[in-house]
Amino acid sequence: MKAVVVYESLWGNTAAVAGAIAEGLGSGARALSTAEATPEAVAGAELIVAGSPVMAFSLPTEMMRKGMAEDSGKAPRPPDLSHPSMRAWLASLPPGAGRGRAAAFETRFRWSPGGATGAILRRLRRAGYASLGRKKFIIKGSYGPMRDGEFDRARRWGEELARAAGGEIKEG
Numbered sequence: 551m552k553a554v555v556v557y558e559s560l561w562g563n564t565a566a567v568a569g570a571i572a573e574g575l576g577s578g579a580r581a582l583s584t585a586e587a588t589p590e591a592v593a594g595a596e597l598i599v600a601g602s603p604v605m606a607f608s609l610p611t612e613m614m615r616k617g618m619a620e621d622s623g624k625a626p627r628p629p630d631l632s633h634p635s636m637r638a639w640l641a642s643l644p645p646g647a648g649r650g651r652a653a654a655f656e657t658r659f660r661w662s663p664g665g666a667t668g669a670i671l672r673r674l675r676r677a678g679y680a681s682l683g684r685k686k687f688i689i690k691g692s693y694g695p696m697r698d699g700e701f702d703r704a705r706r707w708g709e710e711l712a713r714a715a716g717g718e719i720k721e722g
């Protein structure tokens with residue numbers, strides 16, 4: 551079975567969680583930024599795990615990304631905008647073309663209204679991937695690091711997903 555983990559990450563926390571999930575899925579799984587997750591890289595995936603940070607209670611918008619690039623005064627470093635938003639990546643998936651399962655995750659504060667996984671799963675369902683589950687991973691400060699133990703949780707969730715998807719993850 552081919553599995554890919556796709557992420558948007560402005561300060562690297564979501565990318566690191568994606569890497570831990572991929573480790574849990576098995577050695578054949580890869581964590582890809584939305585730029586690396588080209589149609590060719592995703593083709594034939596039977597499991598897509600997609601994740602993003604929660605910003606302003608939702609998936610980051612283009613306007614928020616632009617705003618943060620212009621005013622990253624409070625941030626430890628400028629946001630990494632080298633890859634598209636998860637919103638744009640999801641919008642690029644052809645409707646109904648996929649044949650597989652999906653799971654979604656978000657990095658976020660412990661207490662916050664809203665979230666990103668609902669929107670991610672809805673769009674992946676439209677693209678042909680039935681939902682398998684979702685998970686929240688908690689960040690300590692506004693820009694990281696992740697709370698202690700979150701990477702272990704991510705790895706274990708990857709293992710659970712591989713079992714639930716019912717197959718050995720092979721390189722694809």
Ligand SMILES: Cc1cc2nc3c(=O)[nH]c(=O)nc-3n(C[C@H](O)[C@H](O)[C@H](O)COP(=O)(O)O)c2cc1C
Pocket residue numbers: 558559560561562563564565603604605606607608657658659660661662663689692693694
């Ligand atoms: C401008 C801004 C708005 C944010 N809004 C929220 C929010 O509404 N809810 C939340 O839980 N976390 C919020 N966060 C925290 C982000 O979720 C956190 O920065 C993110 O997990 C970092 O992931 P990354 O390093 O992969 O970019 C916000 C962070 C920033 C910088």
